[in-house]
Amino acid sequence: MSTVTEAPPTTEKKPHATEAGNYFVSNYPPFSFWKPEYVSALESVMQKPAPTDVPLGVYFHIPFCRKRCHFCYFKVYTDKNAAEIRAYINAGMKEMARFAASPYIAGRKAQFVYFGGGTPSYLSTPQLHELTSRMKDLVPWDEAEEVAFEAEPGTLNEKKLECIREIGVTRLSLGVEHFDDHILESNGRAHRSGEVDRAFKFARTLGFEHINIDLIAGMMNETEEKWKFAVQRAVELGPDALTIYQMEVPYNTGIYQQMKAEGKVTAPVADWETKRRWVSYAFDEFVKAGYTVTSAYTVVKDPNRIKFVYRDSLWNGADLLSCGVASFGHLGGVHYQNQADVGPYMQLIDADKLAIFRAYQTNAEEQFVREFILKLKLGSFRPQFYIDKHGTDPRQFFGTQLDWIVKEGFGAWNGDVFTLTRDGLLQVDRLCHEFFLPQHRQYARYT
Numbered sequence: 325m326s327t328v329t330e331a332p333p334t335t336e337k338k339p340h341a342t343e344a345g346n347y348f349v350s351n352y353p354p355f356s357f358w359k360p361e362y363v364s365a366l367e368s369v370m371q372k373p374a375p376t377d378v379p380l381g382v383y384f385h386i387p388f389c390r391k392r393c394h395f396c397y398f399k400v401y402t403d404k405n406a407a408e409i410r411a412y413i414n415a416g417m418k419e420m421a422r423f424a425a426s427p428y429i430a431g432r433k434a435q436f437v438y439f440g441g442g443t444p445s446y447l448s449t450p451q452l453h454e455l456t457s458r459m460k461d462l463v464p465w466d467e468a469e470e471v472a473f474e475a476e477p478g479t480l481n482e483k484k485l486e487c488i489r490e491i492g493v494t495r496l497s498l499g500v501e502h503f504d505d506h507i508l509e510s511n512g513r514a515h516r517s518g519e520v521d522r523a524f525k526f527a528r529t530l531g532f533e534h535i536n537i538d539l540i541a542g543m544m545n546e547t548e549e550k551w552k553f554a555v556q557r558a559v560e561l562g563p564d565a566l567t568i569y570q571m572e573v574p575y576n577t578g579i580y581q582q583m584k585a586e587g588k589v590t591a592p593v594a595d596w597e598t599k600r601r602w603v604s605y606a607f608d609e610f611v612k613a614g615y616t617v618t619s620a621y622t623v624v625k626d627p628n629r630i631k632f633v634y635r636d637s638l639w640n641g642a643d644l645l646s647c648g649v650a651s652f653g654h655l656g657g658v659h660y661q662n663q664a665d666v667g668p669y670m671q672l673i674d675a676d677k678l679a680i681f682r683a684y685q686t687n688a689e690e691q692f693v694r695e696f697i698l699k700l701k702l703g704s705f706r707p708q709f710y711i712d713k714h715g716t717d718p719r720q721f722f723g724t725q726l727d728w729i730v731k732e733g734f735g736a737w738n739g740d741v742f743t744l745t746r747d748g749l750l751q752v753d754r755l756c757h758e759f760f761l762p763q764h765r766q767y768a769r770y771t
């Protein structure tokens with residue numbers, strides 16, 4: 325592997341105003357490098373024998389929501405009837421069956437399962453029972469360490485929550501976002517705070533191992549007072565984990581459409597410095613309540629018990645068999661994403677074809693960089709881990725970048741451990757771009 329010294333870290337001034345574009349780094353190399361012509365690499369992987377030492381995860385994407393949030397950048401459908409949802413589930417299971425029958429997947433069991441969206445909890449209880457029993461027949465879950473499920477509080481009545489528990493969900497992730505009804509309403513959320521309280525309390529009685537709540541710092545109309553109120557309410561609920569995102573405004577959101585119509589460059593949300601301060605305040609309040617900060621986005625009540633198996637396995641390089649419209653997967657070192665619109669997706673599945681839109685075959689150097697960047701979000705690392713796993717010492721490979729981070733006060737060495745400061749941790753997605761390989765830097769912003 326070569327050393328990345330060609331392009332010194334950028335020294336542009338810190339961004340303050342929130343402008344349109346993606347900020348969050350969820351994978352590497354950037355999606356703009358994934359191409360339709362690389363899909364054949366995934367077809368080749370599927371014909372390889374199943375590995376014995378790589379964990380397998382299963383993801384299923386539910387693209388339905390009750391209402392489109394103004395900040396949403398996913399392709400979601402708010403107008404599908406029961407017959408259309410049934411047809412979508414049938415297509416998804418046909419797709420999964422094709423993967424499950426391939427030499428690379430056949431006979432493997434899931435280490436983790438994830439239902440994402442959209443809104444998985446939009447499905448009815450019969451739909452959830454049918455979907456999950458078909459999935460379990462294709463790729464067994466009986467040894468899964470985690471079954472995670474994203475839920476919108478307003479879709480959760482007692483019957484639905486009982487069903488979600490019955491199908492084997494261990495980690496319930498509630499998309500709360502805020503506790504102020506005016507903020508929820510003015511940002512286009514479908515639920516209100518009363519529904520959060522009811523859903524959370526009933527979910528607690530059902531014995532989910534891990535209930536996470538999501539908040540967003542910096543939604544439209546956010547104020548100091550309202551943010552403090554939201555944090556206070558979250559502390560009072562006492563979730564096992566709390567995840568906080570800083571509001572971003574990608575191009576395909578309703579907020580950006582409005583900005584464009586009004587000729588505005590700055591989004592009508594708090595600036596980055598304020599959002600970081602709000603997240604830091606939330607972290608401090610949760611630490612006072614006995615929680616531990618475990619990443620740039622999470623605090624956890626009991627780090628010995630509460631794990632994020634999906635996240636950690638993926639960052640470690642696990643395989644992810646991903647099905648459903650627009651879903652992102654990763655098999656045998658090949659990233660892939662399915663068709664982003666339900667029409668073409670269903671047509672391809674109907675025609676007995678893979679529904680993949682674009683893919684990317686990673687090499688050993690990219691796999692090292694990917695793991696390094698993603699795990700930086702945990703806040704610290706030991707070089708020896710990467711030397712043992714990838715044969716590369718980050719102190720040499722990323723010497724320029726790490727020196728710059730230390731100089732800027734975003735991180736420090738303590739013996740053989742590098743740790744980001746709170747300020748560094750809260751802008752880690754910005755720092756991640758500095759570690760991209762030179763050929764990926766010109767497109768460092770994610771699209």
Ligand code: SF4
Nearest residue numbers: 389392393396441442
């Ligand atoms: S609930 Fe989530 S996926 Fe659905 S519209 Fe809102 S942000 Fe998008």
